[in-house]
Structure formats: structure tokens, C-alpha cells
Amino acid sequence: MPVTHLRRFEADSDAGKTLGAISDSRVAIDIDQRTPIKDLCNKYPFTGQEVITANLSYTEPSEYSRGRQLEFEIEIRTGSNLFVLDSDVDVNLNNLLSILNENCASSGFRVYRSLTPSRQSLWDFIQMSHSIIDLTVINQRGEEESISEIDENQNSVRQYPVEDATLSFQYNGRKILVHYAQGSINIDYNSNEEREYILQLLEREVFQKEGAPV
Known part of the structure; x- marks a missing residue:
């Protein structure tokens, strides 16, 4: 892939x-x-x-x-x-x-050498997925932590920076698996249209909302 x-x-x-x-x-x-x-x-x-x-x-x-x-x-x-x-x-x-x-x-x-989307815009993309398969964030102690291990009493998981995420999207009845980590993604797609769909979601949820990168 x-x-x-x-x-x-x-x-x-x-x-x-x-x-x-x-x-x-x-x-x-x-x-x-x-x-x-x-x-x-x-x-x-x-x-x-x-x-x-x-x-x-x-x-x-x-x-x-x-x-x-x-x-x-x-x-x-x-x-x-x-x-x-x-x-x-x-x-x-x-x-x-x-x-x-x-x-x-x-x-x-x-x-630009790095892609540093804002925390909230990246969460917007994640929450557009059909399901979250695996998600690792940086907790309040600066440690990596699985989303399933975070205390559900926290006000919102969106306060945590995302380290990496494996997500499942749906397009025309087909499942598309996406793994995101630090500005790179793996898209498990069956057609170029499915890949294009994921890129357009990223553009809409992340890049439309970003200012000039640094």
C-alpha cells in the first residue's frame, strides 16, 4: 500500500x-x-x-x-x-x-517540511469517519495513550493532540481504511475515486480551516 x-x-x-x-x-x-x-x-x-x-x-x-x-x-x-x-x-x-x-x-x-494541522480540525476529520478502529493521543502527562483508556469523565477527548489514528470511512457502500500519523496517511482503497474522496474530506475538514503553515 x-x-x-x-x-x-x-x-x-x-x-x-x-x-x-x-x-x-x-x-x-x-x-x-x-x-x-x-x-x-x-x-x-x-x-x-x-x-x-x-x-x-x-x-x-x-x-x-x-x-x-x-x-x-x-x-x-x-x-x-x-x-x-x-x-x-x-x-x-x-x-x-x-x-x-x-x-x-x-x-x-x-x-513546507511538516504538516501541523490544528488539533480541532484534525478531530473534525476523525469524527467524519464511520468508525474509529484505533486512536492514540498524547494525554495530559505527555504520554501516549489509547483513546479507549482515557477517562470517559473527561469533558472532551478533543482536548488531546492526536498521535495516530486508524479509521474506517464509507463511500458508495464500500469501506475505506485510513491510517493517519504525523502528516502521512495510508489509504486502503479499491479505486482512485475512493482515494480522491478521502483527500477531499481532508481538504474540507483540515485544509480549508488552516491558516498559513509554519
């Missing part, structure tokens, strides 16, 4: 053209297509946004070898400013994002 990394970006000009023009031996980006997407969830706030898809090859550095070649499928979602990277392996993105930002600085394009 691919790992889907989520980041925010900002751009002063066409992000697809900016990325497609990168000339760097460590990174190669091939812009695939631009597609307007259809709304799949109610009250979707980014109606008519264009999604730019591309293939990205990246040579990950190594102190002891020539490094490994990593392949990503990326999406640039121009309405929500969501930057999506799909890969078959979980990888630290900091070096790759630094390369992209270095090459694109003069064009006003920047991808």
Missing part, C-alpha cells in the same frame, strides 16, 4: 511549470497532466480546482553507498495548496523538499 505524504505549498506563479523546469542531477520531475476534479463530498470548498500530476525521481544520498533511487507520484492541488507525494516506501522527505525549495525559491514556490 503506498504511503501518501501530505504537505502544504505556496506559489507565486504556476506551480506545475515551476517544478517542471527544475534542472538538478538529484531530482527529475515529469509533469503528466492537469485535471479539474469533480466534487465527491458535500460542501466541498475547492470546487473546480485543478490537480497537476507528475512523476518524480529522487536520488536519496547515503554516506556509505551511491544512494537509492526513489520514485514518487505527486499531486499539486491548486485550490487547497495541498502537495501530495505517494511512494512505495516510507521516507524522510526533508532533504528532497530542501532540494525542491532551493531550485524554486526565485519563483516564489515553497513546500
